[in-house]
Amino acid sequence: MFPTLFRLSDLKVVMLLCVAVELCSCSSKNSSVSVLELSNDEETAYWIGNNKPVPDSDSLFYLDDPAPLFRKEFVVDGDLKSAWVQITAAGYYHANINGQRVEKNMLDPAWTDFSKRIYYSEYDITDLLDAKENCIGVTLGNGFYNPLPLKMWGRRNLRDVMHTGRPVFIGKIVLEYTNGETEEIGTDETWKYADGPLLKNNVYLGEVYDARKEVEGWDVPGFDDSSWNNAVRSDGPGGKLQKAFFPPIRVTERIRPEKIYSSEKGIWMVDLGVNFAGTFRIKLTGEPGDSVVFRFGERIYPDGTLNPMTTVCGQIKKEGVGGPGAPVVAWQTDTYILGHQKEAWYQPEFTFHTFRYMEIKGLKKQPGVDEVEGLALNTNVASSSHFSCSSELLNSIQDATQRTFLANLISVQSDCPAREKFGYGGDLNATSEAYIYNFDMQSFYRKTIYDWVDAMNDSVFVDTAPYVGIQYCGLSWESAFLTTQYYLYLYYNDLELVREMYEFNKKWMEKVARIHPENWVDSGLGDHESLVPVPVELTGTSHYLLCAEIMQKFASVMSDKEGEKQYQKLAAQIKQRLKQEFWDKPVTQEINRQTLFSTLLYYNVVPEEETEAAVDSLLAALENAPSHHFTTGIFGTKYILEALSKYVSPERVFQIVNSTEYPGWGFMIANGATTLWETWKESDNIYSNCHPMFGSVSEWFYRWLGGIQPDPEFPGFRKFTLAPGVPENMDFVNSGYTSPFGRIQSDWKKDENKVVYSFEIPRETSAVVKLKKEPAQSISIIKEGDKSFVSGSVSGLSSGQFELTEGKYRVTVQ
Structure with a gap:
């Protein structure tokens, strides 16, 4: 079996060693794990690939680069008791045994910093094996390990900041016989490889599949691979191997079209009825060499043609923005070239899109509704919670929120699953409680914590995990690393994680104190997408206060009396500074007063005897707003939902949420939204139509209409x-x-x-x-x-x- 090179129970020890050297330097990019070892240290499996060189100029990355096929035949020599395969890749993979897919997992393995941590999966393949001759076939995709050099927003090339390389994989088959003997077949140079029919694959731009290049029978025994090359042993990406402890990405819903129509001659439009993240499956007919091109979008224009602009990668929408070789407009697209079979079913493998509408060009006849289906993809978190009510509008908002949440769970919790696909911390801070109310997030958020461990450094705040080079949002984004730990403690009583991370968290708090020595956050992003400006000094410092209070609680859990006093004092100092600057002084600057007063109430900054005055100020801010609705942004919306319910009544919030006037969730629904928008204002060109940050409303449904609220003194709902x-x-x-x-x-x-x-x-x-x-x-x-x-x-x-x-x-x- 794979060794558990980074067991959860060992994490605390590793952390202590890491922080003694440098915060977050948990592994070096020069380190390498190239061999899987048994308990007797016998070498059994290696990273292997096709050793194709990385292009020496950016424009060459956009040429055809076929996904390699790897195969290995093996013999079952005796009465088999059980068999399993353990496998992972840097990039994506899928594996077949004797022509049958091994796993239902999609887009495997989960995205991580592959130079530091790589998760592998284990599958029972007993029922897939024949009595004697067998074959395993593996196809490799690029994933986030081999991205294109797209200059997102004209400047951000992921290859400049992420650990990248050619896709490689490692794995082994373990055969257990009834006589007690065990045999292992690992990846090594005896495997063979050749180019496959998948000519291009990218998580943003899509894929090109040429069925004329399919290799029939390549993954079954008896195939003549004498012309294939031997696999090349690789050092691998360097990350430590760890068995996946969280759910895989799966197809979780199959969506039939609501209608199919022709938008213009030669173009078919498929309306799947709802916006979602995933892929599709379609039956295609035509002549060999016919190209069928698919494009995707969240919206259509008034004339019924596709509007792909809200999903364009990194706002690459004109000549020269994306860099040498990049498309003029980096929209989502797939291409299928028919082979000798005039009829075929096509399903993309190593990409995912966000769409309600699919444009098809090159198909000579209109597909039937039974010949197309959308395949919703997400990390397969359990969803046994439920909310519904007598208001159909609230039910629609809840449905749209859940659909948005799932669309943004593709192994990381993203901000939008098309344009960026990045795991921003700000969205975690705004919505992690709402996610937890709707789904079992414990193992997923543990994985998220470790992503942040691998992403952070000792000198500056980063915005995303895995790290993609963005570091301007500040403490309100990176602090999600700590606040998410707290919600795992509050909702699941995850004491093990508190113990594992405590020393690391202390070092992180020291880092915050170095960056903000006056206990005052004066840099970074404030209440993102607020309709009225909000200074980062308010929201950023409030998150610092939250972190101090969390550490006070964690110190108590750890019986660290000195630490408890230290963080209690820090929290008191931060709270006093917030009171002095934002409550005691008259408000003279332009500021969203809804966010201002709800933040002060949410964090108990206002003295108890003055709470009524703060509530009056909050109500006055509502009265002065359009439609008397919320104008708050990513954080203020969560705060105002809670503060208004707690200090006024859920009735007052209900009046706002249960309205279709602008701004609000009902306005989105009334204007055709099936997922939540990134902005209160409707956008048909810039902003994502599938963004989770306003999903804090679902937390309010459970907390204040259902009334289900955790007690911080009894974590885990005891x-x-x-x-x-x-x-x-x-x-x-x-x-x-x-x-x-x-x-x-x-x-x-x-x-x-x-x-x-x-x-x-x-x-x-x-x-x-x-x-x-x-x-x-x-x-x-x-x-x-x-x-x-x-x-x-x-x-x-x-x-x-x-x-x-x-x-x-x-x-x-x-």
Whole structure:
């Protein structure tokens, strides 16, 4: 088996060694892991490739570069008990055994800094093997390891900053026989390779597939590979091998077209009804050599033609922007060239797009709706949570939010899954709680933490993980590394991660203190996409405050008394500075007052006795806004949803969210959105139509309409709050969240002159219930399956605030 070269249980030790030298220098780009070793140190597998040189000029990268095919025949010599394959690549791969695909995984392995960390997968292949002769075939794609030298925004070439190289892979087959013997077939120079029919593949621009170059039978035994070359042993990318502990990327939904029509002569348009990230499958007919070209977009123009502009890579939209050899417009496109078979099914392998609309050129007849399907791709996180309500608009917003979230889970949580595909920290800070309410994110976010460990350095804040060279957004982006750890602790009670990362986190806090020695964040990006300017001093310093408070909590968990005092003092100093600058002084600068007052309330900066004045100021800011709606950006939206619900009422928020006026989520839905926009304003050219940052509204659905809220004193929902809001113009809410202890259900419905609540509380947990109750109203409770239960035994029932233990309850407020 592969050795676990970087076990989770060993991470703390590795961290301690790393931070003793330099923050984040967890492995050198010159290090190499070229051999898989057994426990007896016998060499069994190597990184191998085709040893094709990297082009010596940028323009040459755009020429045909066929994805290599690798094959190895082997014999099952005896009665087989079990067999499995362990495999990974720098780039992408897919593997076949005897002509059958080994895995359902797509775009494997997950994107990482391949010079530091590489995840491998393990598959049971017992049922794929024949009794004697067998063959494994592997195809390699470029992925993020061999990107094109596209100059995104005219200046950012990923090859200048990322560890890149030609795709290579490593793996082995393990055969276990009934007599107890084990045989291993690893990657080495005895494997053979040749060019395949996939002429080009890129995660941004798409792929070109020439079926005329298909090699029939190449991945089954008995194929004549005498003209093929021997694989070339490689040092590999250098990263440590680690077994993947998080879900793989899979096809999670198959989407049939809503309609297919001709936009102009010779062009067919496929409308899949919803915007999503992924790929497609289509039946093609034609003559050998016919080229069918596909383009993709989130929108169409009024005349029904494709609008691909919101998904163009890095805003490369005119001559000279993308660099030598780059397309004039870097839109998403795939090309299929028919071979000797006049009928074929085509599905791209090593790319993914974001689209609702697909333009097809070169197909002589209109495809049928049963001959095309969209294939939604995302990391296959479990989605057992649920929210729905009587407002169809809110249900549409929730559906669009979930679709946006999943579209941006392609092994990293991205900001947009077409134009950039990068794992920005700001979006994590804005939406990680919303993601957790909707999906099981524990293992995915652990992977995210390790991506940040590999991305950061000791002197400047970086914006993304994996690192892509961007470093202007500042602390509010890189701090996602720490805040995400806290949410793993709060929602999953992930104490192991707190212990693993604690020393590393302390060194990171020292780095922050060096960069911002006055406890004041004065550089970086503020409330991104706020309709009114917000200084970074407000949002950035608030995130610094959050980090200090998190470290105070982590120090307590670690029984670090001195650290707890240190971070408590730091948090108090930061909070006092925020109060002095943004509360005590008159506001004279242009600033989004919604973000200002909701931030101060969210972080408890305003003294308790002055909270009412801050709330009044927030309400006044709302009254002065267009349609009395939110004008906040990436962070302010999360803050105002919480602050307004906590200090005013969920009713006030509901009035805004349940409206189709601009600005707002309902405005997006009313204008045809099926995923969330990057901006409150509609964009048909610049901004992504599939961006998660305003998805914090889904967190509000669960927290304030369902009322399901974690208790920081009891992480992991051992004890939690149920405080459902009941707006005047809603009839019911159904909300369920799967905690580490089990299902939490919080439903309510109106029935004439009463509200009936249904609660489910998991075993070994308890909930503090907080219901809105007028003095003249009465409350009664029935516990399912417990005839001895009586309402009078519940302390505090008459006040509407009481505690319930495990079980299912029906609570009626009359």
